[in-house]
Amino acid sequence: MIGGADIINTIYIGLVYTVMAIPLTLSYKATGIINFPHINFITYGAYTAILLHDILGVNNVFIAALAAFLVGGVISVINNLSVFQPMLRRKTNLWIIMIASMGLWIFYKYLLYSVLDVLSKIYRINFISRLIRFSTLPTFQVGGLELSSAFSTTLIMSAILLFGLYLFLERTTAGKAIGAISDNPVLAEISGIPKDKVINIMWFVVGGMTAVGGLMWVIFSIATPEIGDWLILVIFAIAVIGGLHSLTLTALGAFIIAAAENIGLLYLNQAFGVPTSYKPFISFLTLLIVIIVWPPKGAGGGLPYRFLTKRKSFRGENK
Amino acid sequence: MIGFNVLGFLISWATFLGIYSILSISLNLEVGFTGIVNFGKVAFYAIGAYIAATVSTYTILMLYNIRAAPYTTEGIIALGKYEYLNPFLDAGLFLLAIVLGFAISGIVGYLLTYPVLRVGPEFVGMTLLAFGELLRIFFQNYQPAGGSKGLMSIPHPLGWLRTPLIKDGLYTLIVLGFLVLIYLYSQKLVNSPFGRLLKAVRDDEVAALCLGKHVPRVKATILFISSGFAGIAGVLMAFYLSAINPNMFMAVVTFNIWGMVILGGMANNLGAIVGAAILTFIDRALTFVTPNLGITIITPDYIRWMSIGLLITLVLLFWPRGMVPEKPVETPPLKLIKKRGDRNEHNA
Numbered sequence: 289m290i291g292g293a294d295i296i297n298t299i300y301i302g303l304v305y306t307v308m309a310i311p312l313t314l315s316y317k318a319t320g321i322i323n324f325p326h327i328n329f330i331t332y333g334a335y336t337a338i339l340l341h342d343i344l345g346v347n348n349v350f351i352a353a354l355a356a357f358l359v360g361g362v363i364s365v366i367n368n369l370s371v372f373q374p375m376l377r378r379k380t381n382l383w384i385i386m387i388a389s390m391g392l393w394i395f396y397k398y399l400l401y402s403v404l405d406v407l408s409k410i411y412r413i414n415f416i417s418r419l420i421r422f423s424t425l426p427t428f429q430v431g432g433l434e435l436s437s438a439f440s441t442t443l444i445m446s447a448i449l450l451f452g453l454y455l456f457l458e459r460t461t462a463g464k465a466i467g468a469i470s471d472n473p474v475l476a477e478i479s480g481i482p483k484d485k486v487i488n489i490m491w492f493v494v495g496g497m498t499a500v501g502g503l504m505w506v507i508f509s510i511a512t513p514e515i516g517d518w519l520i521l522v523i524f525a526i527a528v529i530g531g532l533h534s535l536t537l538t539a540l541g542a543f544i545i546a547a548a549e550n551i552g553l554l555y556l557n558q559a560f561g562v563p564t565s566y567k568p569f570i571s572f573l574t575l576l577i578v579i580i581v582w583p584p585k586g587a588g589g590g591l592p593y594r595f596l597t598k599r600k601s602f603r604g605e606n607k
Numbered sequence: 608m609i610g611f612n613v614l615g616f617l618i619s620w621a622t623f624l625g626i627y628s629i630l631s632i633s634l635n636l637e638v639g640f641t642g643i644v645n646f647g648k649v650a651f652y653a654i655g656a657y658i659a660a661t662v663s664t665y666t667i668l669m670l671y672n673i674r675a676a677p678y679t680t681e682g683i684i685a686l687g688k689y690e691y692l693n694p695f696l697d698a699g700l701f702l703l704a705i706v707l708g709f710a711i712s713g714i715v716g717y718l719l720t721y722p723v724l725r726v727g728p729e730f731v732g733m734t735l736l737a738f739g740e741l742l743r744i745f746f747q748n749y750q751p752a753g754g755s756k757g758l759m760s761i762p763h764p765l766g767w768l769r770t771p772l773i774k775d776g777l778y779t780l781i782v783l784g785f786l787v788l789i790y791l792y793s794q795k796l797v798n799s800p801f802g803r804l805l806k807a808v809r810d811d812e813v814a815a816l817c818l819g820k821h822v823p824r825v826k827a828t829i830l831f832i833s834s835g836f837a838g839i840a841g842v843l844m845a846f847y848l849s850a851i852n853p854n855m856f857m858a859v860v861t862f863n864i865w866g867m868v869i870l871g872g873m874a875n876n877l878g879a880i881v882g883a884a885i886l887t888f889i890d891r892a893l894t895f896v897t898p899n900l901g902i903t904i905i906t907p908d909y910i911r912w913m914s915i916g917l918l919i920t921l922v923l924l925f926w927p928r929g930m931v932p933e934k935p936v937e938t939p940p941l942k943l944i945k946k947r948g949d950r951n952e953h954n955a
Contacts, residue, residue, distance in 0.1 A: 322733065371920060380927070383644050386732065387865065388923040390646075394862055394916030401909045409904065517858070521737050528730070565748050572741045579722050579734060 294550050300439050300508075302546035303446040306539045308501035308519065309526040310453065311494040313538045316527070317470040318490050319376070322386045324393035325367055326498055326523070327516035329360040331400060333499025334506040334515060341420050342413055349422045349441055349507065356503045357496035364495025365488055367392055373484065400513050417512045425507070438508040445504055449497055450539075456493065466490050521568060522549075525575040545571055616895050618775050622847055623887040624880075625782035626840050631867040631879035632793050633836035638865075639874035639933075640797055641829045642809035643723065647735030648864050650742045651716060651834040653856040655708035655841025657746065660758040660851050662707060663700040667762060670696070678753040683760050690762035701764035701846060708838035716834025720827040740858060747853040757852025761845055782843050786880075789836055793876050796832075798937045805829065806874070806936070859912060863890075866915045869922050872929025881930055886915070 308330060315323050333356035340346040340355055371392060375385050404415040425437035426444060435443070457463040465486040468476040477483050505515060522545055529541030548570050556562040630652060637643040664677035664686060671689045675681040691697065719738065723731045747755045764781075768774045796802055807815045808825050816822050845851050863886065871882025889911065897907050922929065935941060 371924060374924065380923075383642075383732070384923060384927070386644070387869070388920050390862065390865070391916045391919030391923070394859065395913055395920065396916075398909045398913035398916065402905045402913065405905050405909065521740060524733050524737070528733075563748065566744075568744050569741060572737050575734065575737055576722060579726055579730065 294554060296435075296439065298543070298546045298550045300442055301550065302543035303442055304501060304504050305522065305526055305542035305546055307446050307449055307504060308498055309523045309530070309538050309542050310450075310535050311497045311501075312523060312527045313530050313532055313535055314466075315490065315494045316532045318466055318487065319372070320382050321372060321389060323367075323494075324386070324389040325363070325396055326494075327393055327520045328396035328400070329364065329495050329498035330502035330505070330516040330519060331397070331511075331513055332356075332363060333360050333502030334511045335400060335404070335415075335513075336499065337503045337506055338415065338418055338420055338511055339407070341422065342415075342418075343407075343411065347423050349425060349503075350445075352422070353445060353500050353503055356499040360499025360502075361492035361496035363396070364491040368488060368491045373487075397513060397516070404513065417510060419510045420506065422507065441507055442504050445500065449500060453493070453497065462486060462489050518568075521575070522571040525571040525578070528575055528578050545574060548574065612895075614772070615775075616891065618772075618779050620888060620891045621779045622775070622782050623891055624884050625779065625786040626843050626847070627864065627867065627887050628786050628880045628883040629789050629836055629840040629843070630864045631871070631883045632789060632876055633833035633840070634864050635868050635871075635873065635876060635879040636793060636796070636805075636829055636833040636836075638868060639879075640802065640805040640809060641826060642812075643826060643830065644732035645735050645833075646732040646858075646861055646865075647719075647737075647739035648837055649856050649858065649860040650735070650739035651712040651837035652841040652844070652860065653739075653742055653746065653853075654712045654715060655838030656845040656851050656855070657752055657758075657841075658708045658711055658838070659704040659842040659845035660761050661752060662704050663762050663846075664758055664760070666700060667696070676751070677758055677760075678750075678756065686760040686762070690760065691766040694767040697762050697764045697766060700762065701842075704842045704846070705839055708842035709835040710838075712838025712841070713831040713835030716830040717827055720823070720830050723830070724823050724826065736858065736861075739856075739861065743853050743856050746856070753852070755853060757850065757855075759850040761849045761851070763846055763849055778847060782847070785839060785843065789839070790876055790880070797874075797876065801825075803936050803938075809874075862919070863915060866919050869919055870929060872931040872933065874933040875929075875931045878929055878931035 311329075312323065312326050315321065315326075336356040336359045337349075337352040340352050346352055346355075367389075371388055372385060375388060401416075407413075408415045422441075425441045427435060427437045427440045455463075457467060465476070465481045466489075468479070468481060469483060469486060469490075473483065502515070505511075505519070509515075526541040526545050527538060529544065530536075530538030549567055553562070553564060553567055553570060557564055630648065634645060634648050637645045661677075664682075667686060667690055668675065668677060668682060671685070673682070673685045673689075675685060677683070677686060719735065722734050726734065746752050752758065763774065763778070765774045765777050768777070797805065804815070804820060804825055807818075807820065808822055812822055815825075867882035867886050868879055869882070870885060871878030871880070893907055893911055900907070
């Protein structure tokens with residue numbers, strides 16, 4: 289049966305997915321680039337926490353989160369300055385930039401592997417698959433029920449991040465400028481918005497927030513350099529549910545997918561005996577269904593074929 | 608360092624070169640000529656390999672009346688006993704696998720056109736990437752295809768030749784033969800009017816549509832052809848390695864092929880082969896050198912993948928045309944102009 293634990297789990301995973309997926313939508317909206325190093329932000333955030341915990345002995349999860357934010361943000365800005373900005377200036381096709389970003393993904397992933405390889409040999413700890421426990425995690429009680437420390441930490445952190453992002457986008461000049469650039473880059477530039485600077489700030493926030501998402505993942509789960517790759521399908525599916533346009537819909541998508549993965553799969557398992565190892569299929573199915581039934585609007589959409597309800601008009605034309 | 612076998616190295620390099628060139632040519636048809644961003648190339652390669660493995664092993668077990676599945680120990684022992692008794696059967700299974708691999712991969716590619724058409728170029732990549740990963744997870748959990756251990760002792764079509772050197776040498780020739788056929792076909796295809804239509808679709812889909820061209824059909828055709836070719840490459844690889852498992856079909860394989868296409872130069876079949884030659888040479892050389900290095904600080908594989916990722920990015924940043932840049936389509940008038948140019952130079 290579906291119990292309270294499953295519902296708590298859904299909220300929990302949903303929050304982590306929200307923190308990871310909203311930055312993807314934000315960066316796609318502002319630049320039009322599908323950012324594959326998003327995967328690396330997750331793993332680098334996770335490993336910042338692990339390395340701080342194991343090597344420097346940092347036990348405060350909030351200090352680790354701050355460090356993860358900085359690491360993710362700096363990598364993100366470096367990517368933008370060295371690869372995306374020069375290519376955008378040359379007016380390269382967006383899908384070619386996407387391939388370059390894919391190259392970056394592979395590079396960062398195996399760079400992390402190499403660094404961990406060296407560190408594992410120095411410190412004699414198996415960093416390639418590591419489970420850590422922060423000893424000082426905040427906990428609090430709701431209505432007499434004590435929430436687990438990992439859940440409370442996730443709750444606090446995602447609340448700070450999401451509320452902070454809301455304030456940043458709605459109340460600060462830089463945030464409003466990001467909105468303006470997303471809506472109409474040319475008009476924004478004509479109005480005197482320093483586009484390059486604003487986009488850099490945007491990348492910093494995107495990288496940092498995703499890295500904290502990765503940290504939130506390792507609080508309760510094992511970390512390997514592959515976690516980003518495991519999560520990427522889910523996160524892309526969530527971003528597509530949000531149409532890569534609306535941040536609110538993205539957050540909703542995160543909870544839909546989390547519910548489908550936790551409660552939906554449990555139901556399928558009990559009712560039809562579907563093995564739980566088929567979990568990744570759920571996000572893929574969602575992705576396909578959304579793409580077929582309700583394709584993402586804006587630049588994400590394909591040719592006007594999808595506006596034609598009858599393909600017959602094409603065939604008639606060709607005769 | 609004494610154990611370095613030059614002839615063995617050359618044969619294995621030539622085989623890998625052949626198989627990966629087929630893959631990079633087929634990816635180039637999609638990416639370079641038509642502009643379909645295919646991040647799921649490995650899926651079609653995997654389909655081909657799995658078809659080869661299942662068709663050949665199950666058929667042999669069925670013909671010799673053995674009631675064991677090919678992934679069990681009894682099945683593997685039985686396969687080892689019976690697989691090379693009849694050379695004609697092995698050759699027939701090889702041909703059957705090639706035909707089925709081409710057809711089934713092609714049909715899957717054709718069916719994927721539906722989601723591909725509905726989203727923009729950036730999402731095509733993501734959808735196909737997801738498809739490839741999912742297919743791998745499916746094979747990992749699907750017991751009749753061997754589950755996570757995969758299938759072993761796939762009968763080599765030339766297995767009755769007991770000398771490994773002759774067997775592998777002849778097989779390399781077969782692979783290179785397929786490469787030549789596919790290269791000539793692709794060269795013919797891209798220099799035909801249809802090839803020009805492909806480039807039109809790549810450069811401006813809406814314009815091609817407005818000129819009355821049936822863009823969906825063009826994309827479906829090219830996805831069918833190139834997925835079929837990838838299937839053939841998978842079949843060749845399965846028979847060469849004689850064992851497959853789901854971990855061979857990770858997403859990085861796709862990016863390796865992308866690296867070849869980008870390094871060699873997009874929209875050029877020769878470039879695809881050049882890129883494949885360079886990257887497979889590095890790959891094979893590392894495989895032959897690594898056992899002699901002993902324990903290293905960093906696993907050489909990580910360095911290799913890291914450099915491939917960096918290579919893709921750097922080539923796109925500083926050298927977007929690649930090693931063999933795109934050439935104009937060879938139409939009859941162009942050939943005529945070239946001929947005249949040569950004559951004029953001769954006169955002067």
